[in-house]
Amino acid sequence: MTTAEAATAPVPIQSTYQTHVADYWNAEENPVNLELGKLDDLYHHHYGVGAVDLSVLDEPDPVRRRERITAELHRLEHGQAELLAAHLGPLSPEDRVFDAGCGRGGGSVVAHLRYGCHSDGVTISAKQAEFANAQARKRGIADRVRYHHRNMLDTGLRSGAYAASWNNESSMYVELDLLFAEHARLLRRGGRYVVVTGCYNDTYGRASREVSLINAHYICDIHPRSAYFRALARHRLVPVHVEDLTEATMPYWELRRQADHLVTGIEDTFLTAYRNGSFQYLLIAADRV
């Protein structure tokens, strides 16, 4: 068995809240996730970054227009996944990485393709884990990339076994002290942790109305930026690169709000939150010391 796991798998659900989160993701079938993923079988559950090709909106053929918008959004989401993955390395094929809140599994595949490394993804949704494992089998990498129906706060995976780990837009569902304690436990000394997340901006003040509406939409609980750095400091995770991706993600949202076949209804709220300064899209890379 290639997975660095303990004998007994822990119980994934520990609270009513987690049940609701699991239910949400077990039921979720948003086109913005499924349609984009189908393009190349890389299913992401996060937003995109980078400059957008707005010409796709001018495509006269309505079917082709949809396809081009879908492809463009997927390109931006993939760019975000690659940006995150670039901060994990260097890694070798012998290394093992941990994908906390892996969703339908795209991030682990990206990391594997880039570095050849082993990956253990964890999701609270049984359906997502099953879907992701099916994808891995289809790609023929199921011996290297595995997805587990677990709780990312208590994975049961082996201490010190991981060279890198990450949360891609999944840290807003959990208590950061519990999350970073688990990453710190799993990472070897010198290992790298990366998080990409929306956070609310303490400089603005407390959570704005828009931030609360996003919380209500996803049943999540967005942390202030300060909470990340306080919790990292408590768990021997030392930042080495911090990048405000707010500007870089706004073109994605501008395009997505105009993609009628993909919108979920939360697009304008994101844009308002970014613009009024209450919300930020942040990447933090930190070392386990």
Added chain:
Amino acid sequence: MTTAEAATAPVPIQSTYQTHVADYWNAEENPVNLELGKLDDLYHHHYGVGAVDLSVLDEPDPVRRRERITAELHRLEHGQAELLAAHLGPLSPEDRVFDAGCGRGGGSVVAHLRYGCHSDGVTISAKQAEFANAQARKRGIADRVRYHHRNMLDTGLRSGAYAASWNNESSMYVELDLLFAEHARLLRRGGRYVVVTGCYNDTYGRASREVSLINAHYICDIHPRSAYFRALARHRLVPVHVEDLTEATMPYWELRRQADHLVTGIEDTFLTAYRNGSFQYLLIAADRV
């Protein structure tokens, strides 16, 4: 001058968020606050507790029905204010109390009527402060009860000058460490602090969708229950009485949701949040040591 204040009044607004909160309360004219207040010139900005007289709903005369519902809700809100005030004492007329987030001023009047004490209320809304001071003048107690357009986190009031202080449903707008630091500074050794608040229930997990909708409605940022006790412990405020008022407040909401002339639209969300266990209505009385 009877107010225990510093020479220079601090600037009340320190962040964009606080501007939005002030704007909200400067503009707010909800009947549930104004209509109830008119009954006896006690303007409360909080919810009620206690058993409800449901017969008011059966009142056949529509005008009278409205009046009776209004009076019943006001009775319950007043009961809550009295419950809070009962935990402030004993106090003497020489004592001074601090009303943090005083709104239109009802709480300070209740405390003054009960104990004869001086009160300093603080609100971030200039309009509320003005309204409350006008009420105090009208009652002829303006020399004893004063309202200030200030920031409750930085009041400029005199250290150790207060025998008691409270937050009645206003602590969800601020950072608790800053708030309790200010109460701890203002209270004399042995002074009493009381907070009544909605908090989210850590036993349930993170903030539920309902809690986030309430946050969006009021532009507030409801704390988990645990945050109160951690922050009190850091600021020499030692609980002596903690009471879960969730059951006691539900009748109020049951009635209010049926009061067509008073509803604000958030009533069902509160009831759902209380019922699914994600939200609690809590009273904490603590001593400054």
Added chain:
Amino acid sequence: MTTAEAATAPVPIQSTYQTHVADYWNAEENPVNLELGKLDDLYHHHYGVGAVDLSVLDEPDPVRRRERITAELHRLEHGQAELLAAHLGPLSPEDRVFDAGCGRGGGSVVAHLRYGCHSDGVTISAKQAEFANAQARKRGIADRVRYHHRNMLDTGLRSGAYAASWNNESSMYVELDLLFAEHARLLRRGGRYVVVTGCYNDTYGRASREVSLINAHYICDIHPRSAYFRALARHRLVPVHVEDLTEATMPYWELRRQADHLVTGIEDTFLTAYRNGSFQYLLIAADRV
């Protein structure tokens, strides 16, 4: 085996102080504990709460007078045990509870009778554990209720296996951080912890002479009230109900000081300590989050 314990039982005694405490309770045969317990085989080692029937003092027959006083004190102590047990639930017969500092075992029996749950009691006195197990066998509940000669700070019982736990007047023998760490370890997420304890009142100041005399009497080390809340906050135990039982316990002491056949000599010291405000009888119910 129904007990959720580790393979090797930990050594109960770790310090000279603990030896003295164990010696005290191994030797202790106070009538106020034994005579009361004999009434219904519920042996409590704590005080009582509630209104007292003072007419028992007027009973003319001296033998009957003694009996009635004994029964009345037992009724009050039992009332306290029921009050504590009421805050443990709801619990089901499948649930397991942990009784820290179980003495001669009354509390675990009360909890079992109320909820049908399993209980593990722990006491540093070998003699108390033996006595309590004998009682459980006599009642035919030895398969559900077990008592262990262990150290409550290092029980060796199974992590996360308990739905509720408590200390009934036993927390003043130990360091609270070690105690609450063990409760936090044993309780499942969402589990309930209850403590009833005498604490000294930080509002009064440091320990009064009376508090020190009580410490000398029982070889204990009464904590200030603040210490409980600071330590709970450090161990993910969040208060949900706090009740000052000082007034409720004073009638018990008023009766007991007049019970010549039961007094231990410390009665007046308790009454003075309660009356001068230096000492409080407190119940805290908290959730493990």
Added chain:
Amino acid sequence: MTTAEAATAPVPIQSTYQTHVADYWNAEENPVNLELGKLDDLYHHHYGVGAVDLSVLDEPDPVRRRERITAELHRLEHGQAELLAAHLGPLSPEDRVFDAGCGRGGGSVVAHLRYGCHSDGVTISAKQAEFANAQARKRGIADRVRYHHRNMLDTGLRSGAYAASWNNESSMYVELDLLFAEHARLLRRGGRYVVVTGCYNDTYGRASREVSLINAHYICDIHPRSAYFRALARHRLVPVHVEDLTEATMPYWELRRQADHLVTGIEDTFLTAYRNGSFQYLLIAADRV
């Protein structure tokens, strides 16, 4: 004015407990303090250290025997004061020292005689302050050595004005965090703090019966040894010398228990506490950094 004090003297009493402590010392007239002090007008309120001349017990003349015992005990107490003072230096006559809990003033005189420095002593007993100032006037050093009726936790003296400070058996009356915060505020960077104190021994466990009896005798609240080091660490006071004086103080107690004209009744309790390992007599010298 030579005293480095603020304009307004703070209120010395802040709690009921402090009232009791002040009352105790206002009323205290133990021969062991007054008779010894009369010998050379150095009134100490602490115990002695060093080898004892037991031949004083064999003195046949009863009056002379008393005198010799008194002188011997005073010699030992003075030796302790000199030991403490030796750790304050080097100091120059321009330096200022702070004597926290100065009692009838002996320690400040010892420091002044040794270094020529200014001293500010603080006591919660008005009578002690008055007595000590009278002594200073009598010695003609009232312009250099002053005693204040103040609270040592809130002296109102000037920040950073002191080159050295100490507590000689007075730290058991106060909360250490508040005490060390005040010393850290008063001492200049690089200043020296010395405490001599009885502490209970964490290695033994919690407070023994004897420790509690000593607490009851003096209305004090003896800290565990660990509490000193934790609180020093929190207040930038770094130990440079720690010495267990338990062995060195036992001869003093052996003599004192046989001094019928001086015993207070607590002598055997001290000896038992020292011998059973539950209590220690400790000197800590630390630097303010």
Added chain:
Amino acid sequence: MTTAEAATAPVPIQSTYQTHVADYWNAEENPVNLELGKLDDLYHHHYGVGAVDLSVLDEPDPVRRRERITAELHRLEHGQAELLAAHLGPLSPEDRVFDAGCGRGGGSVVAHLRYGCHSDGVTISAKQAEFANAQARKRGIADRVRYHHRNMLDTGLRSGAYAASWNNESSMYVELDLLFAEHARLLRRGGRYVVVTGCYNDTYGRASREVSLINAHYICDIHPRSAYFRALARHRLVPVHVEDLTEATMPYWELRRQADHLVTGIEDTFLTAYRNGSFQYLLIAADRV
């Protein structure tokens, strides 16, 4: 008076160590600082970043070669100062900035030229302060840019008066907790703090021999990277941008080591330290919340 300072200027020197640091900088006349500064009267005391024009080394004329190397190094140092300044903004001419460890003053001039803002620079070297003020007078900006002979840990400047502040390679001389406490006090809510510093890399382990040699060279005490983030977290300074400038600064050192007229002898040590991974050149921008 335009400076936001308190009535009494604090004493700059508080320890023997600080005396040595002040002596070092009072005596320092390294060509790498003075020769470069002369070019445009911008005197920097920090290293450079960015790609280097190595053709300057091939300049055949020895005098011209020196000039071109000097100019190239200055260009890189200026680039670093501009990079730092870019993270301070946006700022308006009404804003005030604080330059902690200002050296001969270049950084404050750069900030002023960019934003028009007021600046207060602080240096422990009287000679540097004097030099810098002379430069400001020469430029005709002495009413806007002032340098003070103060201790950056206790500036006596006005609380909350600054929109931005920074340390450019000066934080390795001080305790970070004291430093960040002072920045947090001086910055207004929402203000920006920037630090550029060499730090040792916790991922490598403890300080390498090279790091210790650099410490010995400059009489400084380089912090580990982790120390910055822990101390920022304790003082309400929340990172928003973190950039590892190690790669970007190495060309500067490559050139400088070949500049015979400018080398100080520490150049190879820096290069080795950067290359073996024990040392990093880091920029952190953080918000005061």
Added chain:
Amino acid sequence: MTTAEAATAPVPIQSTYQTHVADYWNAEENPVNLELGKLDDLYHHHYGVGAVDLSVLDEPDPVRRRERITAELHRLEHGQAELLAAHLGPLSPEDRVFDAGCGRGGGSVVAHLRYGCHSDGVTISAKQAEFANAQARKRGIADRVRYHHRNMLDTGLRSGAYAASWNNESSMYVELDLLFAEHARLLRRGGRYVVVTGCYNDTYGRASREVSLINAHYICDIHPRSAYFRALARHRLVPVHVEDLTEATMPYWELRRQADHLVTGIEDTFLTAYRNGSFQYLLIAADRV
């Protein structure tokens, strides 16, 4: 097997820094260590304390002079080892001690000879461990005294199995929080920990140039004195004896600097550091509570 170790030995090297430290000690063959050790097969890696017999310098015969100097230095180093060992006890032959950073093993032998106890020494240098075990076999105590090629921060030895432990000049190579956590884990409750170390003096300020040169010489990272007390306080290690050995070690260095056949070149730096007050030689004995 007499060693209290876990089944799998941990990997000793965890960082590049540790590799360098191990390399240093694997290669180290300083005469001051080897020549002295040969005298009686007690190989120490620390400095000496106590009064020196300077007459050895006047020995006219050059060979004999070298021998006498060597013997005198060894006597002083042995005196230091005995001083440390004296603070470990009392211990019995059944007790087990832990020697953290054991070097070539002298300290464990000293402890064994004094108390008859078992000892486990740990060193990051494979060569030192091998050498020390060879010595133990030669002495016939290999069944009682064992040396392990391990990391002292993660020894894999058994929790609570040790009655005493120490670091003799080895704590400057590691992070104190990790070190003391391991000692606290290994020591039984009531166990004794002793450290002898050079520390830099916070009273002086930050690390002086001399301290940095010593760091560079040994590739170590000398902690400030304050760091020891803060870290001990966090790990339940309570000081009971602290002694500044600076004066006591200076004669050793005075002699050693004149011992041409033994000097390593760092001697004058040590003397300067001790004399300018920036460096201290400290012994701390603490109890595990």
